[in-house]
Amino acid sequence: MSDVLVVGGGVVGLLSAWSLGQEGLRVTLVERGETGREASWAGGGIVSPLYPWRYGRAVANLAHWSQDFYPSLGLRLLEDTGVDPEVHVTGLYWLDLDDQAEALxxxxxxxxPLHEVDISAVHDAVPALGAGFSRAVYMPGVANVRNPRLTRSLREALLRLPNVELREACEVRGFIAQAGGIRGVRTDQGELYADAVVLAAGAWSGELLAGLGLELPVAPVKGQMILYRCAADFLSSMVLAKGRYAIPRRDGHILVGSTLEHAGFDKTPSDDALASLRASAEELLPALVGQAPVRHWAGLRPGSPEGIPFIGPVPGHAGLWLNTGHYRNGLVLAPASCRLLLDLMLKREPIIDPQPYAPQGRLVATPLA
Structure with missing residues (x-):
């Protein structure tokens, strides 16, 4: 029997399990497929909300804490595992914003540290940028993390903790309720028991909570991305215009994304999205005209009202906790979300006010069939 069961092996589940394991708790992480292969793998990895000024204080507080924490997290994981998450500080240029005054x-x-920059200075700093832009704002210090390597390093870090068990290809079918609380989960491999269960299953979290007669307003939002292979010095900074962005990796790979689609749990890449993403890539970076992307994929974000995640205990179900619903900002918000969860579970002073994220009052009871 574990102290804590974590359901879901994306970056939020992995980091939750690692944080709990670092405290000496016996932790079991359960993932229905492979860890880090859903939204955490599919995203771009910008360590900032795309338009931070368009979010409320709740998202901003988590984002600011995480942004400050990421460089040390990357170094710690590299030292512990030998797998580099590649926290790559490039800064970010926003181009031709409609709400530039609000951003400033x-x-x-x-x-x-967001400030206006003359467009000629942007072209000096980012020679690959297209000529069709007239205004820019820039925030130095914004990083991107190579998310597939981040989840690989977290997985390796878990495997090195003797008090943590990782169960992949193990699908959770429901919760075990005993004595008025949740004491474990039912899986396709049998029952697993624990003193506490953390639900961190992203877009699939609502389906599991529905089995308890609870409606969690978290729904899948499809996003498609494309990848180019370029020279290592091709793009020096992240750039964003008209809702689309280009992200440079250290080895020259360039990610371009992304779409926002409400298509249920369908993750099939589409030709229409490919054409739209290529057009955005070529407008941002004209050198890509005629160059075929080396990869095109789709993932499912856990959409939530105002993008505010659910972090904390589930009322009426003692022992059940949520850390889910991060929408477009799972990678951005994960470190602070997992630290806040840890503080609440261990009854410590929380890093930030937990009230905006509390499931209390944000879940709806529904009749069970």
Missing amino acids: AWARANGR
């Missing part, structure tokens, strides 16, 4: 006002109010 937000930066002043929050003490964030």
Whole structure:
């Protein structure tokens, strides 16, 4: 029997399990497929909300804490596992924003280093950028993390902890309720028991909670991405315009994304999305005209109201905790979300006010069939 069962092996589940395991708790992580192969693998890995000024304080507080934490997390995982998550600090240029004045006002109010830059200076700094832009704002210090390597390093870190068990290809079918609380999960490989269960199953979390007669407003939102292979010095900074972005990796790979589609749990890449993404890539970076992407894929984000995740205990079900619903910002918010969860579970002073993320009052009871 474990102290804690974590359901879901994306970056939030992996980091939750690792954080709990670092405290000496006996942890079992259960993942229906392979760890890190859903939204955490599919995303771009920008360590910032795409438009941070368009979110409320709840998302901003998690994002700011995580942004400050990521460099040390990357170094710690590299030292512990030998797998480099590649936290790559490039800065980010936003181009031709409709709400540039609001962005700059937000930066002043929050003490964030976002400032206006003359477009000629942007072209000097990013020679690959297309000529069709007239205005820019820039935030130095914004990083991207190579998310598939981040989840690989977290998986390796878990395997090195003697008090943590990893169960992949193990699908959770429901919860075990005893004495008014949740004491484990039913899986396709049998029952697993624990003192506490953390649900971190991303877009699939709502389906599992429905078995308890609870409606979690988290739904899958499909996103498609493409990948180019370029020279290592081709793109020096991340750039974003018209809702689309280009992200440079250290080895020259360039990610371009992404779409926002409400298509249920369908993850099939589409020709229409490919054409749209290629057009965006070629507008941002004209050198890509005529160059075929080396990869095209889709993933499912856990969409939630206002993008505010659910972090904390589930009312009426003692022992059940949530860490899910991060929408487009799972990688951005994961470190702070998992630290907040840890603080709440261990009854410590939380890093930030936990109230905006509490499941209490945000879940709806529904009749069981």
